[in-house]
Amino acid sequence: ESSQWTTEEVRPLTAEEKVMLEKQVSLLVSDFRRDKLELEARKMWDLFYKRNSVNFFKDRHWTTREFNEIEERIKSNEHTVLLEAGCGVGNAIFPLMDKYSNLFVYACDFSPRAVQHVKDNPGFSKKNCNAFQCDISTQSLCDNIQENSVDLVTLIFVLSAIHPNKFEFVFENIHKVLKPGGYLLFRDYGLNDWAMLRFSTGSKIAENFYVRQDGTRAYYFKKGELENLASSNGFLVSSNEYVMRETVNKKKNLKVPRVFLQGKYQK
Template sequence: MCSQAEVRMSSCDGQTKTSAARVLTQEELDRLGGERTLVSDFKQMKLENEAQKNWDLFYKRNTTNFFKDRHWTTREFEELKACREFESQKLVILEAGCGVGNCIFPLLEEDLNIFVYACDFSPRAVEFVKQNPLYCPERCCAFQCDLTKDDLMENVPEGSVDVVTLIFVLSAVHPDKMKLVLENINKVLKPGGIILFRDYGLYDHAMLRFKSGSKLGENFYVRQDGTRSYFFSREFLAELFEETGFQSIANDYVLRETVNKKEGLCVPRVFLQSKFTKPGQPQSS
């Protein structure tokens, strides 16, 4: 539990925002401390080389049925509405790592004054976006992109984006390449523009469930299907963004509990929810 001084905000949906990392039980500490052997360098290199293939296979198996539509986005990130100078202003959004469109399509339905650039590592995911009945080229441009090496400016004009959403995306990138992603995004974001971030936080239940032989590095693991996941601390994330030229607006753990009815368990979930800005004044329209 966190002290009252550490808890910044509690919301009515049963989640709490806090600046303090979740405190582990002794059993959880023992479980984490017991895993010291890392996956071999050879297998790590193979996972990196096959990262796109593994995500493409993920979408082949699950099609559009794995993730729920994210209708919570505008509730959690009021900047999607608040950063306009006037109500009818068209907002340009980049959904970096769009998957099959679970975030962008609720946004397009809810707000008629947005244009969305949407990119994903997986060509199959991008095709699912384009096949969606709500996809309209006048309001959305979807394209395949490896954010660690493909220049976003081939599809998005320099300094043209008001808001970037980076939601459960950076965790899938090797920690050594995360800066490359942020440097790429920096080029297309306007001065004064905002990055809205939500991803797996340190000591999330998913992190504690990995079996022996899954650890790739500190807070970095591989799932059975070959996809990888990093679990962020506030400090690591803040340093990552600051070193690539962004300023922190908010950076908090979101703590909540999820009930697994099948197993009769109530499990602790930890996410990191943050907002960063590119320094400079927004250019007048």
């Protein structure tokens, strides 16, 4: 069973959860390992897709429900262009392309292997999709996409895998390809999410930034950070809130509080 609601406030921690967080601080990742993780980030995601192929994430049929801007834009335009930044194997784009014939999608990912999976998908056609490898935290999207030409950009569970020092570049990069009036639709992990509390000692890289056992990284966002990132890079914040989801496992008598941060930012 699960329930979902939105809030402006950070989720308060229980006494037990505070202890979990304090333990993590006792041993941070060494500087050497931190730098190595940054250098090997692409390799780690490539290995992730090698191990999991297309089977890890479920298709995201919820994007139009959470972001009504997608449907509104597509239905009111003869032709809509969407960029999925960090497309993975295409879990969000294929359900959309399936549904709307007047949609053109740019799909890019850090991992060459993920991009190959997109191209190998039976739903892929060059007529309505251009898939390419790109590290949005260092490479300009304008190498592949014309400036001011995209109606919508989705950035879903992607920014959290990037080093916080590069967040600014990502927002600038996306801003350039969006049309004035276009939207950046954002969803990612929020502060005090259950997954953040469960990291073991020795997994913490920096404030709210962790490494998983497979070498991929995850950052947990505060609401204010995203507001600042968006507004300092030329976006109007039309919404920005924590999405709380509580999953109850009755067998284990366990409540799992998930926290996401969801935002809609307009150029």
